[in-house]
Amino acid sequence: MPHLNLDDELLQDYLAECREHLATIEADLLTIEQNGEQIDEQLVNRVFRAAHSIKGGAGFFDLGIIHQLAHRIENVLDLIRSRQMMPTPEIVNTLFRSFDKLRDLLDHHQDSGSADISEYVEALTGLVECALPLAEKPSVKQKVEVPLPGGGAHIEVSAFDMTQARKGGKSVYLIAYDLIHDIQRNGKTPLEVFRKLDQFGSVMEMMLDIDSAGTLDDEPVNKLLLEVLYATPLDTDLIREVVHVPAERIQKVEADGSVRAINAPRPAAAPPAPAPQPAPKPEIVAAVKEPEPKPAPTPSPTPTPAPVATPSVSAPESTVRLNVTLLDSLMTLAGELVLSRNQLNESLARRDDRAIRSGAQRINLVTSELQEVVTLTRMQPIGTLFSKFSRLVRDLSRNLDKDVQLHTEGAEVEIDKTILEGLSDPLTHMVRNAVDHGIEGRADRLAKGKSATGNLTLRACHQAGQVLIEIVDDGRGLAVEKVAASSLAKGLVTREQLDKMSDREKLALVFLPGVSTAEKVSDVSGRGVGMDVVKTNLDKLGGKIEIESAPGRGASFRIKLPLTLAIIPSLLVSDGGERFAIPQVNVGELIRIPAAQIAQRTDRVGDALVLTLRDHLVPLVHLADAMGTARSQQDGRPMNVVLVNTGAFAYGLIVEELHDTAEIVVKPLGRHLKGIQDYAGATILGDGRVAVILDVAGIAARSGVSAGTAETVATRGGDEAVVDAQTHSLLLFHNAPNETCAVPIANVSRIERVKPSQVETVGGRRTMLHRGASLRLVTLCDVASAGELTDSQQYVVIVFERMGRPIGLLAAEPLDMIEANLDIDTLTLRQRGIAGSAVLKNQTVLMLSIDELAEAVCPSGYDEAPAGYNDEAPKALPAMPVAGAPTVLLAEDSEYFRHHVQRLIESIGCNVITAEDGAKAWDLLEKNRDHVDLVATDIEMPHLDGLSLTRQIRADKRFENLPVIALSSLAGEEDIARALEMGVSEYKVKLNEDELTECIRTLVMPHS
């Protein structure tokens, strides 16, 4: 151990640990308060230990004020622990305030020496005094001096501490450790020594006896004494076993501070060792960072107390704790990367194409994995944030004289550090809102037949690669009409717009600036600022928020957040030869207006160019104008509009070209470019060039588009010219050479590579042996007029499950998988077996219809089901719709899915009526009320969404028993629960075709 250098790192470790302790304290204190007289010793002990370890560390780092405050807190907790004090709300309040101060002192530890804590010390001392019997009261302020053997110096403790320490038959000893001989020479560290001491008692105070080292004039004594005041139930015989110092350096301390050598005879027998006090666990000492012993070999002339290294200004979150296994896997991956690079370099030198390809592939793999692991290192449990709110809720509800119980679920869900930090403010705001005007006062609640205590739940869970956070209260709910009225009064919406809005759309108005539902402005909330800020903050994090409210029963806010911000999906566009990235969260839809329609669909209002979209006027901004570059020649070319959403409003950005969507790595811009509102950062594209990431709100501001001029545009609808911006996950393959086809990946069960010779033609039908059974094969040219496969191609068989049995589509390589926003044209190339076409990278791709292909090859659905496949097969006969067959009303806004599901339902012999949105569906249902046997509805639709439609149906006596199936592209448990609550009979995922048809069959065709 070189010298006594408590370096900065050690101090930072201590501070980090203090912060961790403080983070858990609040929740524990709250529980202590709630338990009241039922004192949970373990819990109190935990808080006590936290205070104790903060105190201990502060002693080492010479942070006197922190030490003093922590010590007073410890005193109070000790009394609670020993049931000499009841944790009343007042006491807990004082503790809260003191811990707050402690946190504040730790945050500014370099200035803590001059901080004034008398207010806290007095309050805490007062508490201790009150709790003591009259005779003991003065002890709190009395001091006891324990003289050190060398004479002169003494250790000072309060009489109260001394009494407490000696309670329960414990004894107090003064032990003089020689840092040189007892500790360093024995190969121990002070840390180990203190850990051991804390197992059997507690260290009350310690002091380095500088005088013991002597002065330059004395003979070198070669020792450095650390005097430790130690309280323990061990008796004089046992203490030596524990402390391992010569007996003459252990002295017993009496209540008045006088000391007596332990080997001296004593009048009375030592008190029997009572039940040991709950031994503080070693972690206390672990928090106290190991102090390096004094420089030893030669006595230094003037040993000074531990100099505290000048600490740098501590940035609270500049370090993170990492699991070592994560670091190890990072290291392994880095090694892999190096190996792959070497392999690649070598293959490049040899110009071995195959090896280069495999090297590139390996790097590809390692990179993805590396990315994943690095992302993990930034993950932190959301519980650290949730725990903040227990205190907030407690304080607020006390202020407002309400009873509110906070529940948290999913505290272990991990989320990116940056997002976690950004989430703090919006969540705080929503929690405040919920407590202030969500949850009613006691009397109100009782009058409504609710429990007096309101419940507020914070819940986090993973859902479909995102994090879902819910803030649910059981209060009065958000009054839709009040939100609407407030927005109307503020002129943010017109009456006509309101009339067209669904309840959910109306609730979303609360996110516009200035809208409030609070009747009176309070300290806590209701000033009409807030929800818009919440929304803006969440938008920055790439999050989405939804509100649901059941008047009288409560409200729930659902926030969906990406797991990380460092890598985001983006749409790439270009203008004037420059490429730009637009974060996908801002992209609403892509619109391509054919050249011939531009004049008809766009108008000028004053200076402003606007687009008419589903009866709304959308302001248009030329990206070139916003960037100050020359507009490209648009004549004769279609106009590409990216409908972007700033969170508060939407507008159209006219760009020259639309490219792919890609996952991009967000990089910050240099300091010369800070403050330019148009950019959110930059990214490096596949070719190594840089593209800037656009900030759509900034561009709007520059172009003079604002919430006032932009109307909220209803989301995606059935407008023909609108590109269906839904993301499709597609498997691409070839039919005849140069004929690219695609099927939704969700439909594919397996892909197998086969040789042409494996394909047999039996009885005019193509089959192959597959897993011990004969698999029916179909090619596109069997069904549609399309090219034939040639023998020179590499065949693959794409296996689908239809009606519980497999069918193979014979196709050819190359295979590819893509996620793309595609405009599916369902007219031009439509024919049996081909659902439509789309353009992808300047190539026409045929979208195949699995249903029609399957139907074409085995119309009966049964005829050749091989053994083993048909056991569970549903009894289904695909049939043409006939009179008297059940009728299904299908509401679905996506044209592609509408046709797809329609065909699917028709294939089981039902008639289908289709509607593009909920409102149209309702009209159709009213008109055909006697014929419709079942309603299948999409969830997310413009005008009237699926859930509102269901509610409307359920509310109507005529349709009480009409089965309703909710269709969605996603199925989280939450969604299902929500849908079922609305009265939906079944909830099905669109792409799970078999399950869907089976469900419809059960509901409307019980006879089959």
Next chain:
Amino acid sequence: MSHTYAQREEQTVLLATFRVRHALCALDAAAVQEVIRLGPLTPVRHARAEVCGIVNLRGKIVTILDLGLKLGFPAIVPSANSRIFIMEDRGEFIGLLVDRVDEVVETESGDWQPPPTNIAWGQAQFFRGVCRSGGKVITILNPTPILAEET
């Protein structure tokens, strides 16, 4: 301390010299991270005039400043000779675009002379001094104010 160093005669400074228009300028070679060719620049609209764009330098986004404009000359016309001096300042890499690189010369800091007094007031802060080498006058630049974002 630095004051005494500056006065010592034996302090040898390597200067990386380059041309900005016709002026022969130099930066302390020790302060230059590397010199790269002018590759494809991504322009950043609405930025200050002297920012000529951003480039990808091994995964870092580096802002490139036009040294000509910064020093009060006309903008640098990109050519095959254009080079970028990559400097590190306050933890960030920043590039300075120059017309062409010249040699690296060894100078004694004691031989440096203060910049001429007839330099425009606004520009004086960019110059540390002048020195002669091989019959040419070299203007030695002070990187800190040049790389500062405020003008």
